[in-house]
Amino acid sequence: RGSLSASRALHHQLLDNVLHLPLQHFETNPVGQIINRFTKDLLIVDLRFHYYLRTWLNCTLDVIGTILVITYASPLFIVVVIPLGYFYFTIQRYYIASSRQIRRLAGASHSPVISHFSETLVGRSTIRAFGHQERFIRKNNDVVYENLVYFYNNVISNRWLSVRLEFLGNLMVFFAALFVVLAGDTVSSSTVGLSISYALNIIQSLNFWVRKACEIETNAVSIERVYEYAKMDKEHGKLQSLSENFLFQVGIVGRTGAGKSTLTNCLFRVLEGSEGxxxxxxxxxxxxxxxxxxxxxxxxxxxPVLFSGTLQSNLDPLGKHTDLELWEVLELCDLKDFVQSLPRKLLHEISEGGENLSAGQRQLVSLARVLLRKTKILVLDEATASVDMETDNLVQSTIKREFYNCTILTIAHRLHTVMDSERVLVLDSGRILEYDTPHNLLQQKGAFSEMVAEAGI
Structure with missing residues (x-):
């Protein structure tokens, strides 16, 4: 009961911490690491650790009782127990030093297997489309092989331990029998039989005792891995109201790597600024x-990010809006006719990532979601870069009409989407090169003017 309570507390602490980790953590670490903590590591904490602890305690009492019985029959046996116990302890320490590290490496090598499998499953259609099945199969074999290497080393280290424990156990039986023989007629036959039978049983008990002691220490690595995530720094911040009373339409442009998306991540505090x-x-x-x-x-x-579930749950995940409001935003996004043509309409099932919708429809669903929770600051992170011109024009016209009284930051590769912005911000390598109205920037014949000329606008 105590171990289950501890496991439950660790799980709650781990879950709470993972849900509050900075988004940057999920961008820089494979999801397999988190899945591994919630599956294999917590399984060991839930089921195995308390079993090993209880079994080790039982074996300890069994070994102590056996040694007392043999010592009672042959008092000289205590002279042999002390050095043999020292050898047992030395072998155990030597084994644990390597076994713990092998277990840690095996746990770390398990995460890439989960990550690669889940990523392959999500991108299976793209992999087939480009004919890269063999490359991903080879990669899967590589990560599985690496995991099996550590598993094999773990098995070999166990065999190493078994040989030495069996040898020490047989020595203990040998000395127990030797001392009984040397005692001669001073010891009764019944006591001799009891001593020898207990000595034969102690081999298994001692082997089990040393193994469980090692298992406790090596499986403690799982607790260490769970605790590592449970103690990571969360996202923090004081509660304070935020109001906006400024109106701007700013277009943010720059070549690849200029820092446009990084600016968005900083605005949403996905990336925490080190200065400024x-x-x-x-x-x-x-x-x-x-x-x-x-x-x-x-x-x-x-x-756009869509989840497996109904269209209604994708538009309004928290259930704060009525069906009438949903139909209104669908009409604004030119999706009403399409949704009405679906058999289940708002209850139409969306597959993971919105794979049963076209790229344009996914973008329009994202636009509808934004229209439902209209705020005073809207960021368009190259929102129409992957859709056709017709959808691009529809999105742009809807935004101009519905967000006319909002601040809009437009990050775009298609320069024509920012030509009617009130201001244009030109970035290069994370620095501001130019900032002015589009007309003034064109007159200055600077970086923005060059990009417009290259685009043929």
């Missing part, structure tokens, strides 16, 4: 809560 400040309405965004900050910002990303 981002201030909205006189409020430093690093001093407010993440819910307050992100609740007052909206974004239409380049690759």
């Amino acid at each position: 400040k981002i201030i909205i309405d006189g409020i430093d965004i690093s001093t407010i809560g993440l819910h307050d900050l992100r609740g007052n910002l909206n974004i239409i990303p380049q690759d």
Whole structure:
């Protein structure tokens, strides 16, 4: 009961911490690491660790009782027990030093197997389309082979331990029998039989005792791995209201790697700035809560995120809006006719990632979601870079019409989407090159003018 309570507390602590980790952690670490903690490591904490602990305690009492019985029959046996016990302890320490590290490496090599399998499963259609099945099969074989190498080393180290424990156990039986023989007629035949039978049983008990002691230490690595995630730094922030009372339409442009998407990540505090400040309405965004900050910002990303579930749950995950409001935003996004043609309409099942919708439809669903929770600041992170011109024009016209009284930050590769912005911000290697109205920037014949000329606008 105590171990289950401890396991439950560890699980709750791990889950709470993972849900509050900075988003940057999920960008830089494979999801297999997290899955491994919640599956294999917690399985060991739930089922195996308390079993090993209980079994080790039983074996300890069994070994102590056996040694007392043999010592009672042959008092000289105590002289042999001390050095043999020392050898047992030395072998155990030597084995644990390597076994613990092998177990740690085996756990770490298990994460790439899970990550590669899950990523292959998600991108299976793309892999087939480009004919890269063999490459992914080879990669899968490589990560599985690496995991099996550590598993094999673990098995070999166990065999090494078995040979030495059996040898020491047989020595113990030998000395127990020897001392009984040397005692001669001073010991009764019944006591001799008891001593020898207990000595034969002690081999298995001692082997089991040493193994379980080693298992306790090596499986403690799983607790260590769970605790590592359970103690990671969470996202923090004070509670404070955030208001916006400024109106701008700013286009942000720059070549690949200029820092456009990094600016968005900093605005939403996906990346925490090491120096400098981002201030909205006189409020430093690093001093407010993440819910307050992100609740007052909206974004239409380049690759819209859709979840497996109904269309209704994708539009309104928290269930805060009525069906009438959902139909209104669908009409604004030119999706109403399409949804009405579906057999289950708003209850139409969306597959993982929205694979049963076209790229344009996924982007329009993302736009509808933004329209439902209209905020005063909207970020368009190359929102129409992967859709056709017709969908691009529809998205742009809807945004201009519905967000006319909002601040819009447009990150775009297609320069024509920012030509009618009130201001254009030109970035290069994370630095601001130019910032002015599109007309003035074209007159200056600078970096923005060069990009416009290259685009043929």
